Structure formats: structure tokens, C-alpha cells
Amino acid sequence: MYSRQFLEELYRTVYTIRVFETECIKLYRQGLIIGYFHPYLGEEAIATGVCAALRKDDYIVSTHRGHGHCIARGGELKKMVAEVLGREAGYCRGRGGSMHIADLKTGNIGANGIVGAGIPIGVGAGLGIYVRGGDQVVAIFFSDGACNNGVFAESLNLAAIWDLPVVFVLENNQYAVSSPIEEMSRIPDLHRRAEGYGVAAYAVDGNDVLAVYEKTTEAIEACRSGKGPVMVEAKTYRHGGHHVNDPGLYMPEERLEYYKARDPVKLAREHLAAQGQCSECDITTIEQQVLEAMEQAVEYAKDCPAPSVEEFLKEVEQN
Amino acid sequence: MYSRQFLEELYRTVYTIRVFETECIKLYRQGLIIGYFHPYLGEEAIATGVCAALRKDDYIVSTHRGHGHCIARGGELKKMVAEVLGREAGYCRGRGGSMHIADLKTGNIGANGIVGAGIPIGVGAGLGIYVRGGDQVVAIFFSDGACNNGVFAESLNLAAIWDLPVVFVLENNQYAVSSPIEEMSRIPDLHRRAEGYGVAAYAVDGNDVLAVYEKTTEAIEACRSGKGPVMVEAKTYRHGGHHVNDPGLYMPEERLEYYKARDPVKLAREHLAAQGQCSECDITTIEQQVLEAMEQAVEYAKDCPAPSVEEFLKEVEQN
Amino acid sequence: MSEDKGRPGASGVRQLKYREALNEALREELRRDESVFVIGGGIGQRGGSYKVTVGLLDEFGPRRIIDAPIAEASFTGAGVGAAITGMRPVVEILFVDFTSLIIDQIVNQAAKYRFMSGGKGRVPMVLRTQGGSGNGLAAQHSQSLEAWYYHVPGLKVVMPSTAHDAKGLLKSAIRDDDPVIFIEHKLLYMTEGPVPQDEYTVELGVGDIKRGGSDVTIVAWSNMVPRVLSAAEKLAARRIEAEVIDPRTLVPLDKQLILESVKRTEHLVIVQEAVRRGGVASDIASIVQAEAFDYLDAPIEIVAGKNTPIPFNVQLEKACVPQEADIIEAVQRVLHL
Amino acid sequence: MSEDKGRPGASGVRQLKYREALNEALREELRRDESVFVIGGGIGQRGGSYKVTVGLLDEFGPRRIIDAPIAEASFTGAGVGAAITGMRPVVEILFVDFTSLIIDQIVNQAAKYRFMSGGKGRVPMVLRTQGGSGNGLAAQHSQSLEAWYYHVPGLKVVMPSTAHDAKGLLKSAIRDDDPVIFIEHKLLYMTEGPVPQDEYTVELGVGDIKRGGSDVTIVAWSNMVPRVLSAAEKLAARRIEAEVIDPRTLVPLDKQLILESVKRTEHLVIVQEAVRRGGVASDIASIVQAEAFDYLDAPIEIVAGKNTPIPFNVQLEKACVPQEADIIEAVQRVLHL
């Protein structure tokens, strides 16, 4: 049984991610955010459950769909919004944008615009731990599309032969842009690929934050104790297209309905109400707090100045 | 039961490869061959068995250890020796050398100096067949080291999802240069990686030419009939170091002895004698023919002129 | 079939978008030659991220319009293998930034195969990709990397700036028996230009004078061409007549066209979006200083991208790439004005 | 600790092979800083294909001297990740030709991370590799590809020509907080030169005048330096005194050293092993023509590799790469002799 406080934390995180994405999509539609913006809507339980199972001094590696990971590690909404608005106060001083948010303070090595490229980088964080002889672990997030890139296989193998403390977290949302995983792999249960590399793999319902938390905790235990890498495949589904401008018309409606009925926010809320014995009223309070925090972050970020072009050019001179 | 003629052909090929490598190593030690030279000694049964199972109009993709593949497809010794000696009459007009011999006439797309790079190229030959709607197949040769490169996994997957007529022939000689496969993969039976991609895989004794022939024939049947790719893992062992200048001191003696006792030339000879009911005397005749052919090839190649530097520079002008 | 400049007013000329012109080129070549086929991510039903392959799946079916997983190195390698064995693949890599994943196949395999096989093998493959900045896509989706490929023997490099050239060059690239890297620009897809109704090709290696002039030669390619043309108009208002040369293909490079122009104008400005250090502009400058040394009245000016990864913020992004004002300034400098 | 030229005759100076000097640099840095470790294929028990890492496994053990499988993209990426999280990895890629497999990790990740993270992250990683022709290793093992990396903002490029420089530069590269690509030359490993007994470093960005002279400046790096020095001796016999400048690091480039020399000699020859088109020599030429236009008495001469993949045959291979005679001819041309 979980404490109410713990379940509250999980719900707060899941809900914060939901609100962050929803509000940012509005900003995008208003033309305030530009470029690529990949919402994590529908996948909130994975980052939340995995990060809840991590220690503060552990690392994560994120993806192009990375806002959820950043938030789940305790990233600051203000700096995130400022970044996606391209402001100097943002995580990357407005130079990175949505696809490049990194937050080394929370152990978040960063998002990545190159699908799959973060995987070996995460292995490298694990290698550093191994060389230093520490007991941290690294959780590497990636989705089904990245599994078809060679670095996925290479990295699994490196982590395996070097016994690195790495948790490969496969967020199988069943699409790479519009390509369904059934067309891109004969075996859509991609964790089965881990067997060929001698890596233990677990499958879990990616929409249930507690299930994710539990499975990841189990996986991390093995991995922190020096047995080398593990993989956790969390099946899920996006609540919309690949990025803000993709209506996702190729996603079959029943399938989407099925997953929306198992909405990770709803499930986390139910856990909190049932197991956490938290009243509707208290839950609403949490939600209110999250909404306010986000509103404040947006206000703050909108007021932040853009980076100075002159200063930027001066920096470039020094390159 | 196999015909004597067939077994003679197998033996002639196995023995030719043995003789080619042995004679070339002498030329290397005399300083007549330079650069990298990777002998196929000890692995002769694989190329021979696989190519015997192929049709004339099929394709193969070779590796840096490629002389055996070229010979088994019916390549000409004269052009091969001329090439490794850097002569204009060679397969690549002296421009390629050992690592780049290609012979499109026999469907040999070529050796490669980049480990693993031939694998997707072979998949592409398969893709061409698929686009044209033909019934050829492609046999892609590669060794254990290449399996740890990302293109191996990517290529397996491409061939699988596109149902391409590709036979992945894994020549598991258990080393990549001096790195033993046990240290480079948790699961040294590398064909098990195919499962994760939904590709059927077979394991076979790579030192027994008939075993290789039979297993490959079975594999090709599935693949030619449109069921997509298959993998054949043939375990074997080099009879020496990675290249001519590597004494291979890291190879444990008993292990080497074990495999030398199962010498592919010896086994093929026994098959010919027993199943083929070929007399010792007739076998010696075959061997004599092979030795003579090689001697002639070496004589021929030594007499061939080197490429003209002037002509070469004229060609370069046109680039 | 011949090169038809498709200038407005010519008979049977329509206004087409750059991406539509590319689509037509693919469609015509797919119809003409059964060995042509297309591979790439999301190019089928989705029609490609920049809509260049729209409708091709419907007409040519899934055997010739092939959606690929995120395995760029290998599906490019598959293109190489198909090309060696008689096909004419057109491989699409969504961003030139992602060609960082396929360089072994392009450089060590495709570009070298003909040579390494002693001339017996050929690799008639086109690699279509897209580069440049301007859409707020940040450091990993905004690079201009033509200099890498320009440095590789055995590879042709094509960078069209107009709908007309895009169509004619893509058709030539597909018919070429050697590997061609064909780099489009994300800001050009929606630009429109005249394209002849009748079939035509544009020969690889033939540059184009996009604007005549006698005071200064400006060499530019891809998305810098419209910018330079617009700067040239402003300069004309100040009675400076710039000749604007678009080499269209960087390899082969129409060196003569540039040299002849410089010998007339005695002043050269080269404008590239790519980072200055080690860019193609430097190479063109080095050629011109060597072959027209005595004609040059002033040092060759290079206007180029800043020495930095491209930033996300739109103002910073703009500051990294040559703008009209930079071009005008450089012309003034080279003319000692 | 200071830069000590290690000229013969200096006290405490030994003759060391280039590869031994590199080995010493690694050993000293591994001892000095626990965050330094080495990854590569066959670098452990085998000591590396060119014997640079011999003995390191015995001294530092398998946690810091790590043999990697043939997964270059990922073990380089692992270097990047380790560097971001506080380590100082030295990653070895056996041939610069194989860096074609790791460009995404080097260019899109390592070189951009500091910038993309708004300056918060650093990637103190060294990528050691080896290039050039001369051993009959043919087209995929003989390239000179520094121009690719030279074009990438955020990356430093080091190419030592002597044992002394190799050691001092490698130590500086390891201590640098940004990614450095360190390109050795296969023909230099067995060359010997004086190396001080005492610890020293060579600063990145500081070129070296390998020979003084007043008639012509010759810029060269890596294996072209000994060749140019030998040509300079022959020229001296004809009373032509060449100044030979080795920039040692191409990024940062010691532009001032080159410009000052050219302003004195008024003649410049640049010698590179790489293919001419799009090479670093072109860029240096473009800089010098821009910044010393009025000092140049003749067009800058570039002596470079031929526009072809490197052939296997040893005579053809030689014909592809600048030889002494080519250098002497170019000097004569630039001096109008």
C-alpha cells in the first residue's frame, strides 16, 4: 500500500505534465511557440512512474518528446516555458527550444532532435558511473521508432557486456510519426529484442502510473545491484498527432478511444482517490495548484526578455 | 545421397580456397602483396556450402575476408591474384586490392573494408529483386564482429518488414580481430538475435560443407518462396590470426586444435571419399589440378603490368 | 528534350511551387523508367514531411514508394545495393542534419564503388535531402552541410534554388549513372516559379546567370539566391549592377561561368548560408584567386553563416544567416564604396 | 609546466617515436586525473592497432581501458554521455575513415551540446583517430577527412606532425573542456623526435614555425610537414628559403602566425594530403587572400591530394598525394621561377 503523500506526488506530476502540454499547445496555436513541439499527452504515466522509482542522484536521458521527462525529474515550469518561448531565462537561454531542454541539476541529460541518439549517450552516463564505481543508475527514455535505429541495438549490447547500470525505458506509443509499429517491426512487442542481447526485459501497462512505478522499481533493483542493464517496455498511445500540427488522422478512432478510456491522468486520479483515500475536494485543490503554477510560469515566461542578439554575436565571436 | 560430381565440386572449391590463401600468404611474406590481407583459412566450408545452394543469378555480398566467397561463386583465380598484386588485369584494375574485390558477373557485389557495411547493401540487392518482382535471393556474408554494429540490426529489420529474399549468413568465427565473441556479446549464439526481429534462424556446423549446404538449401527455400529473410549461423574458427601479420597468440591452443581437427578441407575430403566413393588417387588428381591452376594464376599475375600512372591521372582528370 | 529556361511568358509555362516541381520530376521519372523507386520515412501515405512525394503511393504502389523505419544508415545502404544491381533508387533523408547517420554509405560505399570496382560497378542513386535554417527548428534541424559532400570524390552535389531548376536537375540526377546528393531547402518548398509544361532537364554542371550585371559578380546557391537577387535589386537602385550566378550544382562546378564573369566585373562576392570556416565559398574563392588573380580588383568577399550551431530563438537564428543587408554591405566593401 | 620545444640538445630530452609520445601523454593524463578513461576497439590487451595504448591496461585496469565491440556510433555516444556527466573520455576510432559512422555523435551531439544546453553542459571528450594514405590500404582506410570537422562549430581539430607536438597537444586536448578531434597519421607513428623528459603541454591554437625562411611561406600539417621540410632543404640548396608553418591545430587556427609570415614572404603555398576540392587549404587560402590581399605577389598555390578515392596499387596511391617534387614545383610557380 502506498502513502497518500506518495500517490499525491504521482498525481501532481502526471497532472502537471498534462497541463503543461495543454497550455503550451495553446501558446503554439497563438503563434508564440514555433518550431517542432511534440506533446507527451497520453504518455504521462511513464515518465512519472519511472522517475518516481529513481533516486535524486540518478540520471535520465530524454527524447524529442521530452517535456514529461523533464517535469517528472523536478524540472522548473518557468524555465521550461521560457525555453519553448525562446527566452533568455529558459533552460537553454532560448538557444535550444523544446527539442533540446537539458537540466543537469535534476540529472536530466537532455532531450534530443535525433531519434535514438540519446540512447548511447545514456549508456555513456552509465559507463561513467561504472568507471567511477558508483551506484547510480541511468534511465534512458526512447520510443518504438528509435528501436529500429542501429544505435538501439548497439547500445543494448554495450550496456550488457559492460554490465552497466542502465534502465532502457521503451515508451512504445506504437507510432513513429505516422508509421505504425506493426508495419515497422514484425514483432511489435519490442522488448523481445532485448533477449537476443541477454538483457532482462519487462512489459508493463504504460498508462498506469503505479504499474510503471512498480515494474521500474523491480527493474532498477536488479540493475543497481550490479547485474547490468534491464529494459522496461511501457505500451501507450499518443492522445493526438506526432506534433502540434499533425492531426493524427491515421490513428484509428477505436484504438484512440480505447487508450483515452485508460487515460493515465484518470487512472492516477483513481489511484489517489481509492488507495490514497483522497477526497474529490483535495484532488481538486492539487489540480488548482498545478493550474496556478502553470499560469504563473506562462506569465513569467511571457515577460522574460528574448536573448540579446548583440550578446549572442559576441559569444559567437569567441567560438 | 549426393552425386560424386557434386561432392567433387564442393571439394574442389574448398580446396581451391585453401590453396589460394596459402599461396597468397607466401606472396605476402615475399613482399609482393601489401596492405591488409585477411585469410579465410578454416572457414572454407561456409562460402562453399552456401554458394553451392545458390542459383547462378543470385547475389552475394562479401566481407573484408572475402576471397573464399569470390572463389565459391566461380571467380577467376587469375583476376584475383592480379588484383591482390595490384595489377591492371585484376578484378578492380589494381585499384581495389584484397578488401574490395567485386565480380558482378558472378553476382558478387563485393568485399568491403568497413565491417558491417555490406549488410544493408545486400538488403538493397534484395529490395531490387522485390521491386522488380523476381525470384532471386541474396546471400549476405558477415561475421560475429559485424553483428554488434547497428546496421546488422537495422538490416535484419528492413529485410523482415519488407519480406525480402535475403539469407543472412553469419560466419561466426568467434573473433573480431582479437576480441572473443564471449566478451563482446552476452549471448555468443548470435543467431538468437534474429528472433527479436521475427526472422527465422538456423545454426549449423560451419566446418562441414555438406551441413552448411543442406541448412542453407532449406533456408533458401523458405526465403525464395516469398516468406522473407532467414539467417544461418555457421560456427567456425580461423586457422590463424586476423590478418597475415597477426600471429593470433590470443587464440587458446586447445580451441584451435579442436577446430583444426575438424578442418573443413579434411571433412570435405572425407565426404568425397566416403559418400562420393572417390579414390585417394582421384582426389589427389583434383588437388593437383587446383595447385596447377593456382600456380598458373600466380605466374600470370606476376607477369601482368601494373596500372599506368599516366592513364590513371588522365582518368582522375575526368572525375 | 532540351533545357528550357521556363521564363515567364514562354509558351506552356505554369507557375509551380518548388515542391510541386520536385513531385513532377519524381512522377515523370517513375513513369519513364521502371527501375526508379523511392525510399524514405513517411513518404508514402503521408506524402513526406514537405509534401514532395504526395500522391506517388497511389500511382505507383507500395513496391516503388517505400516507407522506411528510422534506420537511415541501412535504408540508404539498401539504396546503394539496389543501385549496384540495376535499380535507380531515390532515397529521401528528411533533414540534411540526419545525413550524419549515413555518411559511411554515401562516402565509403556509394561514392567509391565505381572506382573500387575498377569501373565495373556503378551506383546510379539519388539521395534527396533538405537543409538550411529559418523555421525555428534549432541546431539539429537547420544545418547547411554541402561542404562535406563537396569534398568527396565520386559524389555529385546539386542544390537548386528555383522550381524550374529543381525539376530539371532532379530528372538529370535520377538519370545520372553515379551517386548524386540533391539538397533542397526548407524555405524554398513553398516558393513559386515558372515551370514548362513540356518535359525538360537541366544538365548537371551548368550554372545559370540569374541576373546579368557588370559591376560585381555574386555567386550564391539554394536559398541564398532569392536573397541575393533581392539585394541586387536594391543595389541596382543605387546604380550598382550585380551579376548573380547560381552554379546550381556544386559538383560538377561550372567554374568557367564564374571565372568569365569575374574577369568582366573584377569583383567577387560569394554568399553561402553555411558556416564560413571550411565552406564551399572558401573553395570557390581559392579557385578564383588562383585562376583570375590578375583580374581581381579587391579581395573576394565571403558572406556566410556564423560560426555557431543554429539557435532556436528566431532572432538569433536570423542573426546567424546572411541577410540582404549583409550582402549589400559586402558588395559595397568589395567595390571600395 | 610550460611549452618546451624539446629541440635536440635541450636537457632531459629523449628521442621518442610519435606513438610512444602519444602513449606517454595518455599514461600521464590517466595518472593525473581519475576521470580520464579510454575506449576503443582492441586497445586493451592488444594495445591498439598502432600500439599507442600498449601497457595501459596493465597499469590502469579494465575499468579505465575499455575494449569495445564494432559499434563505433554507440561507443562514441557513450563517450559523449560520460563526458557530459563528469568524465574525460578518450575515444579511439581506428581509422578516420570509420568516423563516417559516428558523425551524428560528434557533430550533432558532442559539438552542439554546450551550445544547445545554453552553456550549462560541457563535453570534455577527445576523439583520437588516424588518417592518411601510404600503406596500401586502399580507398576505405586512407582518407584525409579533417575538412569535415574543420567545418563544424564547437569542435576543435588537432593534427600533430611530430612526437613532441603529439604528446603536448594530446595532453592539452584531454584537459580541454570541449570536444576535440585528434587526428594522427599512420605514417608518423614510427617517426622519431625529441621529447622532453619533464612534463609539458602544447597549447591548442598555437602554430609552430618548423623552419624559418624569407622567400616563401609554406603551410602544411600532419604528414605533409616532414615532406615539406625535406623539400625546403632541397630548395635551400637552390637558395630559396622557405618558411614552414605547421598550424598543429586547424581549429583553433593560428591565423596570425600565417598572416605575419605571408606579409613578410609575400608568397604562399599550402600543402595538404586531402583532396583539393573543399579542403582546409582552400579555406586558409580564402582567409589569406582576404586579409593579406595587398601583400600577395602571386596567386596562392595549393598542393593537394588528387580528386579520387585512394587506389590500392602503391604507385597509383603515391600519385594521389603531394610529393616533394610537387611541392618544389609549386614553390617555383609561386615565385615565378
Ligand SMILES: Cc1ncc(C[n+]2csc(CCOP(=O)(O)OP(=O)(O)O)c2C)c(N)n1
Ligand atoms: C534519426 C532521425 N530520423 C528521423 C527523424 C524525424 N523524426 C522526428 S520524431 C520521429 C518519430 C520518432 O518515433 P519514436 O521513436 O517512436 O518516438 P515518438 O515520436 O513516438 O515519441 C521522426 C521519424 C529524426 N528526428 N531523427
Ligand SMILES: Cc1ncc(C[n+]2csc(CCOP(=O)(O)OP(=O)(O)O)c2C)c(N)n1
Ligand atoms: C566499422 C569498422 N570498424 C572497425 C574496423 C577494423 N576491423 C577490420 S576487420 C575487424 C574485425 C571484424 O570482425 P568480424 O566481423 O567478426 O569479421 P572477421 O574478421 O571475423 O571475419 C575490425 C574490427 C573496420 N574495418 N570497420
Ligand SMILES: [Mg+2]
Ligand atoms: Mg513512438
Ligand SMILES: [Mg+2]
Ligand atoms: Mg569474426
